[in-house]
Amino acid sequence: MPSDAKTASLLRSTPEGKCAYLDADVRDPQKILTQAARTLDFDRPIGLILLGIMGQVSDDEEPERIVAELIDALPRGSYVALSDGTDTSEKLKVAIEAYNTQSANSYHLRSPERIGSFLQELCLVEPGLVKSADWRPDPGSADIAHDQSHAVGAVGQILG
Numbered sequence: 708m709p710s711d712a713k714t715a716s717l718l719r720s721t722p723e724g725k726c727a728y729l730d731a732d733v734r735d736p737q738k739i740l741t742q743a744a745r746t747l748d749f750d751r752p753i754g755l756i757l758l759g760i761m762g763q764v765s766d767d768e769e770p771e772r773i774v775a776e777l778i779d780a781l782p783r784g785s786y787v788a789l790s791d792g793t794d795t796s797e798k799l800k801v802a803i804e805a806y807n808t809q810s811a812n813s814y815h816l817r818s819p820e821r822i823g824s825f826l827q828e829l830c831l832v833e834p835g836l837v838k839s840a841d842w843r844p845d846p847g848s849a850d851i852a853h854d855q856s857h858a859v860g861a862v863g864q865i866l867g
């Protein structure tokens with residue numbers, strides 16, 4: 708069975724809630740929105756999760772435009788979570804350069820400010836844009852040390 712079909716077969720809608728899997732490229736946000744509208748009610752708040760995904764989009768492919776297109780389609784009250792790797796570690800930059808020579812999907816580290824700007828129109832919930840390891844960690848969890856964390860993330864709500 709192809710892996711997409713396997714993934715889809717794990718999802719089961721129930722009377723309490725529908726779910727669906729769609730096979731799409733994040734660089735085609737309109738396809739995602741059209742297909743998502745078959746399952747989601749766009750008159751009610753929606754949660755959009757973009758974790759480690761916008762880093763897969765190069766500057767030439769306009770990541771800001773893609774995020775804006777997705778956000779613009781969501782109703783007021785929706786939440787968007789976004790996080791990505793930052794260009795704040797020389798070691799990580801070297802590792803990603805090596806990864807990009809071998810991977811079909813390249814990854815693009817960006818500054819924390821640039822990553823935060825993807826959600827600039829939203830009202831960020833506490834604690835705002837922080838290192839991902841510092842975003843409401845579970846009590847007692849210290850599996851990633853603060854200074855070893857080179858990703859930032861935030862959750863914003865669409866109020867406008």
Ligand SMILES: C[S@@+](CC[C@H](N)C(=O)[O-])C[C@H]1O[C@@H](n2cnc3c(N)ncnc32)[C@H](O)[C@@H]1O
Pocket residue numbers: 731732733734757758759760763812
């Ligand atoms: C860094 S992983 C993050 C996975 C997951 N969101 C997480 O936080 O654990 C990036 C994922 O994006 C997928 N991906 C890469 N380029 C993509 C694209 N253009 N459209 C959709 N998904 C893509 C990769 O296959 C991979 O599963």
